[in-house]
Amino acid sequence: MQSVMPTKSLPLPKKRLAPHSTVRRDLLCVFAITVIAGLLFARFDFSEFAYRWTRSAERFQLDELPATLFVLATGFAWFAWRRYQESQQELARRRALEEEAERLLADNRRLSMQALDAQEAERRHLARELHDELGQYLNAIALDAGRIRDLSAQREPEIHRLSLALMQSASHVYREIGGMIRRLRPIGLDEFGLPTALEHCVESWRERLPEATFTLTVEGDFSELTDALNITLYRLVQEGMTNVSKFARAARVEIYLVRAPDDAARTGEIVVTMADDGPGMDLSKPRRGLGLIGMRERVEALGGEFHIASQPGDGFLFCARVPAQAGRPDPSEPNEAALPAKSAKSER
Missing domain, CATH: 3.30.565.10 (Histidine kinase-like ATPase, C-terminal domain)
Structure with missing residues (x-):
């Protein structure tokens, strides 16, 4: 028995870092850079150099530049914090929308399955009606035409010819109805199972496509x-x-x-x-x-x-x-058939 040909597996998505882990990592980077900068400034006497440089330009008030830069840095920190909080709110809103979209998609799939079930139930009913009602009447017509053919074979040539034509028409309609039933509902699926129905389907296509x-x-x-x-x-x-x-x-x-x-x-x-x-x-x-x-x-x-x-x-x-368990009702979902009875009981 042949084995199934291999199929390429889809690549798994890379694991994303949580937002809080990213914030902690960025804060550690800021603290590390601050410590390194402080050590470098202490090593090269940066404050003394800045003092000597700004002292010669006292008329431009450059000695007030550190305080101004501190206010600017504080403003940037406040601005970054506000943007961070807004991004968190936007992220929460997007997560809520994604959850809502997933719920709607699940509902849509459930409704699609219900529509397909209703369609297949209607097809099953129509196939049974065609087979039970029209099939029986066509068989009766064919039997009656055969009886007329046998009785009129030697006495009435015209009646004999018409009976043969009637039998051919009944056989043609019966074959067409059989094709309609096969298209509406697979033959043998309910009685013998899926593998047998597929074998019958493949066999019918072998006859249609001999090449x-x-x-x-x-x-x-x-x-x-x-x-x-x-x-x-x-x-x-x-x-x-x-x-x-x-x-x-x-x-x-x-x-x-x-x-x-x-x-x-x-x-x-x-x-x-x-x-x-x-x-x-x-x-x-x-x-x-x-x-x-x-x-x-x-x-x-x-x-x-x-x-x-x-x-x-x-x-x-x-x-x-x-x-393999697809199509079975979810145990967590309420039983829709029991809901009307429950509501009627509550009304009493």
């Missing part, structure tokens, strides 16, 4: 994932296949789905990587399609990371890392 070569590698346990995570991983591969059909129809495509084992320090993560040796693309140029943007939003809504790499003539690769 391309597909390899699917699955490692790890995917039996206890949330529906949101399952559908996100499936949609990533599905969108990647769509891009291959548009830009790399004769490429060699490799798909890796790996779940890292859980440890005591953190929960495991799931990595899905898809690479092809097609014509590639220039990532510096703006793209008109929204497929990659949708893939990134799906992954980031679950708290994951999404990276792409490509160069003209050098293929295309995307890698998504998602926590």
